[in-house]
Amino acid sequence: MAIDYGEKRVGLAITDPLGIISQPFLTIEIKSQKELIKRLKFIIQENTVGLILVGNPLSHNGQATKMSRKIAVFVDELKKAVSVDVQLWDERFTSKYAVNTLKDVGLKKKGSKIDQIAASLMLEEYIKSQSSNRV
Template identity: 35%
Template sequence: MSSVRRGRRLAVDVGDARVGVASCDPDGVLATPVETVPGRDVPAAQRRLMALVEEYEPLEVVVGLPRSLNGAEGPAALKVRAFAEELAKNITPVRVRLVDERMTTVTAAQGMRASGVSSKKGRSRIDQAAAVVILQSALDTERVSGEPPGQCVEVVV
């Protein structure tokens, strides 16, 4: 069994209305919710994420990349790529990685319903839960493969 690089990570689930954020412990064992950032004002969301990066000092930030079930990328993926590229510029030298997030919101919503959280009350928490699912999946992938998950966002200056 491979291991995970030591260091805290942040995960981001980018949506139109909200951005869910999760983090993990320095050993990469457990992902936990951090907060939901309002997402409609992108510059404000970027500033809040920069502040969280400063506070948590992560090894990297993992951003969920929405793909259709067949793996294709649509308009939502383009938006997330642009968001991740902007974030990568703002938080250099911390790396940003894009990871496949197919089904994470569905998984998160099912988990929330199973724990008795109503969808109305749970909307902002679902975004955090989706970020937890993204991060836990990235950690598990790295643990199995021994390689950092997903694809690194290159910062073009």
């Protein structure tokens, strides 16, 4: 599962059961971090998630940003709450690609869909990186 963490919303993406295809899944409005983690725990259990990627929005030169520092705190809390491996993943430009993807298919910019698509693009990048490591 991939998480595109934002100030107001969190976009989620999951893979098919074989872990081959990434798909947008859900957008969660953030009311509190505690409530978000509670919902994520339920989703993880219901979908037998084995790995969680959390997008890390680094700057163009790879440096930490204000948001990436907030995400690091969220990741620490999530790791304490779940027994699944949680990893940060470089998500530079995924939101921009998500907007372009929506434009390409003729849809208007919709916040919740952008978050899901950004998470899906991130998860797709991860899947590709893992398949390129196979012999």
